[in-house]
Amino acid sequence: MRSVRGLLVVVALATSSLLLPQFPAHAAPGDLTCAESESVSYSPGLLTTRRPVDVSVHNTLSCTSLTNPAVTGGHVRATIRGLDRSCTDLLASGSGSYTITWNTGDTSTIGYTRSANYVLGTLVIVESGTVTAGRFAGDSVTHVVELLNLNLLACLAEPGLTSASGLGTYVFA
Template sequence: MSITQTMSVSMQCVSAVLAGSFLLTSGQAVAADNEPDAHFTCSGSGSQSYNPGLILLARPVNMTNEASFPSCTGNTVASATSATPLFTDHLNADCLTLSPGGHHYVNYVWDDGTKSLFVGTTKVSRQPTQITVSSSGTFTAGRFAGHPVEAVITYPAPAFPPYLLSCLAEPGLTSLSGPTSVTVLPIL
């Protein structure tokens, strides 16, 4: 089974409408219909791209994310092989602060055509040489509705080598990449 994700982040003035995604619905699905014992983790790599590129001074930036998860293990989707999240975020960013945390929505489209809507919050932890973006929330609609979900991606800090030189002049730092994982937990 493979996964395709479409992410849209809701922070300040963010909007993204992506083909093939579905709209947020207000109803919670019944856990019994959504594989309550499902528990799996997918890992791979993710990237963020910035337009215009990040420099040392904050400026308006469009940030887009992509990821793939070629390795998935667990009791329900042990054969899952990949995912591709996309979201565009419009914010003020620079090489020192990168992106803030916030509330966001993620549309997952599974290889069997079913969909899941993730609603959660993101926390950004900045260490001297890396940035860790952690998301936690719940699938609120579609397949696996009611399941808790946790995701993590780690990027190198852009204000340190080898990225520092890119931050000093135009076009700036245009992308970062790092390892990522997403875990779907069973409904308790």
């Protein structure tokens, strides 16, 4: 009788481990992590007063994905013409969307909110959002970029601040 009861306990434990959900010992990594090189140009350059400016963005991404190893890189290339901008807008918060084109030819459209801080010559921008369409749809996205050695004195006279560049990261989860 004792051995039958012991056998039933072993069977019950084995069966319960098959029926109950299994949780990992730690959180799974995000879908995708990317290192970024970013460059932005302003034409004409940004000044302390607002004026229509064309803003061109070129970001190159180098990525690692555990869930989709074919995605190894991507880029964002866009020019927005006639934006009413000044140097003070660099610190503005806001929201928007943009599209990343992956090395596989797929795209991801990201809707985001933005905040920025200026610290010791570096503009730190944080964008938090969600992939609204395309590859990785539904993932949350955190994008942090540091625009290094920003020369804000250029904002005081023509030609103004004409470019910025820096490094960043993307995390999709």
